[in-house]
Amino acid sequence: MEVPAPQKKSKLTLYIIVALFAGIILGFVLNKNYLNEENKALENLDARIGLLKTELHQATDSAAYKKADQEIKSINKQRNEVLQVRDKKVAPFSVLADVFLRLIKMIVAPLVFSTLVVGVAKLGDIKSVGRIGGKTLLWFISASFLSLLLGMIIVNLLQPGVAMHLPVPDTSEDVGIAHIGFSLKTFLYHIFPSSVIESMAKNEILQIVVFSLFFGVATAAIGEQGKIVVKALDAVSHVILKVTGYVMSLAPIAVFGAMAAVVAKQGLSILKTYSIFIGEFYFALLVLWACLCFAAFLVIGKRVVSLVKRVKEPILLAFSTSTSEAAFPKTMEELQKFGCKDKIVSFVLPLGYSFNLDGSMMYMTFASLFIAQSYGIELSFATQISMLLVLMLTSKGIAGVPRASLVVIAGTLASFNIPEAGLALLLGIDPLLDMGRSATNVMGNSIATAVVSKWENSLDTEQPNP
Numbered sequence: 001m002e003v004p005a006p007q008k009k010s011k012l013t014l015y016i017i018v019a020l021f022a023g024i025i026l027g028f029v030l031n032k033n034y035l036n037e038e039n040k041a042l043e044n045l046d047a048r049i050g051l052l053k054t055e056l057h058q059a060t061d062s063a064a065y066k067k068a069d070q071e072i073k074s075i076n077k078q079r080n081e082v083l084q085v086r087d088k089k090v091a092p093f094s095v096l097a098d099v100f101l102r103l104i105k106m107i108v109a110p111l112v113f114s115t116l117v118v119g120v121a122k123l124g125d126i127k128s129v130g131r132i133g134g135k136t137l138l139w140f141i142s143a144s145f146l147s148l149l150l151g152m153i154i155v156n157l158l159q160p161g162v163a164m165h166l167p168v169p170d171t172s173e174d175v176g177i178a179h180i181g182f183s184l185k186t187f188l189y190h191i192f193p194s195s196v197i198e199s200m201a202k203n204e205i206l207q208i209v210v211f212s213l214f215f216g217v218a219t220a221a222i223g224e225q226g227k228i229v230v231k232a233l234d235a236v237s238h239v240i241l242k243v244t245g246y247v248m249s250l251a252p253i254a255v256f257g258a259m260a261a262v263v264a265k266q267g268l269s270i271l272k273t274y275s276i277f278i279g280e281f282y283f284a285l286l287v288l289w290a291c292l293c294f295a296a297f298l299v300i301g302k303r304v305v306s307l308v309k310r311v312k313e314p315i316l317l318a319f320s321t322s323t324s325e326a327a328f329p330k331t332m333e334e335l336q337k338f339g340c341k342d343k344i345v346s347f348v349l350p351l352g353y354s355f356n357l358d359g360s361m362m363y364m365t366f367a368s369l370f371i372a373q374s375y376g377i378e379l380s381f382a383t384q385i386s387m388l389l390v391l392m393l394t395s396k397g398i399a400g401v402p403r404a405s406l407v408v409i410a411g412t413l414a415s416f417n418i419p420e421a422g423l424a425l426l427l428g429i430d431p432l433l434d435m436g437r438s439a440t441n442v443m444g445n446s447i448a449t450a451v452v453s454k455w456e457n458s459l460d461t462e463q464p465n466p
Contacts, residue, residue, distance in 0.1 A: 012251065013313045019252035020259055020320050023093075027263025030090070035264055038086040045079045090264050096257025097321060103247045104326050107240055109200040111329055112208050112350045113215075114237040119343030120216025121230045129213060129347075135455050136348050139448050140356040143295075147288055147358045147444075148388045151365035154284040156384075160277045161373025203325075206354040244329040255320040262322075262431050274429045281366055285436050288362055289443060296447045300454045303338075304447075306462060310334045311446045319439040322431055327442045328353065335446060339460040340453040348452050352445035359440025360405045363433060364391045367409050371422035379416070387416055405437065406430065 031039065052075070055068045087094075123129055155161075193199040193207035200208060219226040296304040311334050314327035328349070335345045365388060372379055379387070390412055406423060413420040426433070453459040 012248065013316065015252040016255050016313070016316055016320065019256040020316075023256040023259025023320075024263050026256075027260040028268055030260065030264035031267040035086055035089060038082050038089070039267060041082050042079065042086075045075050045082070049075055049079075086265060090261045093257040093261040093264070097254045097261070100247070100250050100254030101321065101323065101326055103250070104329065105203050107244055107247060107329055108203055108205065108325065109208055111237065111240045111244070111332070112205060112346070113200070113212050114233045114240060115332070115342060115346035116209060116212035116350060117216040117219060118230055118234050118237060119346040120213055121219040121226060122343050123216075123220070126217055129217060132344065132347060132452065132456060133351075136351060136448070136452050137355070139451055140352065143292065143356055143358055143444055143448065144361050144392060145388075146291060146295075147361035148365045148391055150288055150291065151284060151362040152369065152384055152388055154280070154287065155366045155369040155373075158280045158283075159373055160280045161370040205350050209350045209354075241329070241333060244333065248330060251317055251326075254326075255317070258321050266429075266431065277370065278429060278432060281363070281433060282436055284362060284366060285359060285440050288358060288440060292358065292444055292447050296451055299451045300459065303450075303459075303462070307338055307446060307450050308443075310338045310462075311442065314446075315439045315442050318442045319435045322434040322438055324353070324357075324438045324441040324445075327438075331442055331446060335449050337462070338450065339462050340449055341456075341458040341460070344453045344456060344458050345449055348449045349445055352448055353441075356445055356448055357437075357441045358444030359437035361391070362440070363405050363437050364409055364412070367405075367426055368412055368416075368418070371409075371413060371425065372416075372418050374422055374425060375419060377418055383416065387412060390415060405434075 049072055052068050052072050055064070120129055123132070190204075191206055191210060193204065193211055196208070196211045198204075199211065219229050293304050293308070296307070300307070311331060314331040314334060317330065318324045318327040332345055332349055335349070336342055368387060368391070369379070369384065391408065406426070410420050410423060413422065450459065
């Protein structure tokens with residue numbers, strides 16, 4: 001008698017939800033007791049920095065300005081020391097999530113390479129690859145533009161930043177976020193690898209995809225000898241998926257650790273302080289989900305409901321760990337069970353992790369315009385459209401950059417003369433926003449894969465549950 005795999009799946013989902021709430025409860029307790037001293041110290045230091053910044057902007061002579069500036073630097077140094085102590089205290093919980101993410105990253109590169117080479121080799125020729133690639137990029141560009149445009153419209157309608165009334169800071173003020181400007185050279189270097197070994201070591205998914213495309217087409221071109229390679233890599237992909245199953249059993253522990261660490265450091269009080277912005281951003285994400293599901297409904301019909309049910313576990317995992325990469329192997333597995341051919345899944349999904357980050361795209365316009373509103377900076381419709389197009393270009397291919405969304409926003413703010421110091425408003429709540437962005441990225445890429453499968457007449461019937 002066959003043991004039904006879906007029962008394991010549903011139990012894992014339940015365990016993840018239980019771990020999520022257990023982590024929140026423990027984090028709240030730690031925040032109020034174990035980290036109470038550090039959190040109060042940070043609160044006092046932040047209040048003092050706020051007062052000094054006001055003095056800085058109101059200073060009438062250079063001596064007063066210099067004194068306030070030096071005191072801010074001194075307090076920032078104290079603040080960083082307190083943050084280090086706090087991080088050290090919650091390190092055991094952060095390690096649980098970090099170990100899980102390292103195991104997931106261990107799987108991603110060989111999984112993408114083996115499945116994509118097999119998929120491309122089965123397609124048979126470069127024309128098929130070009131056709132599917134064209135359809136995939138058409139959906140990605142359309143979804144990215146929709147995400148950016150929705151973010152722009154909703155932030156203009158709700159205007160969450162207007163209530164902030166912040167004084168415009170000194171343009172030299174730094175928030176510690178690196179800048180990445182868009183240049184064709186940097187963009188192309190990020191796509192084409194100089195060493196596939198280095199790309200795999202750094203988990204540069206886009207570069208692995210490029211190498212795999214060349215390798216897959218060449219494998220198909222050499223005929224009978226290529227079939228040996230395809231058979232071997234097909235076996236490797238099945239082994240990696242089996243390893244994925246073992247690693248996924250650790251997901252509830254990782255979710256528990258991640259949530260406990262975040263809530264312990266940030267506290268639930270941060271939800272009250274930024275409740276308007278957080279609420280409106282999550283409302284915007286829900287609108288985006290509805291639009292993407294409607295677009296998918298026009299292509300795959302009522303099966304979109306079944307698709308959302310299928311990928312709920314990867315979405316929940318991405319939400320709780322604040323990274324869509326953690327959900328990659330499981331998303332691939334669930335899409336194949338949904339009926340998407342492996343050759344389409346292994347081609348579209350890895351590309352989506354660099355070119356189709358719908359949640360991150362929406363956040364970029366939403367956050368950029370929120371900061372402009374906070375400083376009372378009026379941006380014309382034409383300027384906002386220009387910003388949207390700049391974000392469309394600069395956001396592509398930087399998925400491997402740490403805190404990629406904030407990096408892109410920092411560069412965009414500088415381009416439009418908006419004080420990038422406004423990013424400090426978002427740094428504290430960024431982990432909470434990142435959860436929604438990551439879940440939306442998984443949802444967007446799952447829909448993209450299903451749609452391209454339908455366009456290619458490669459969407460089979462869903463595997464029935466025993």
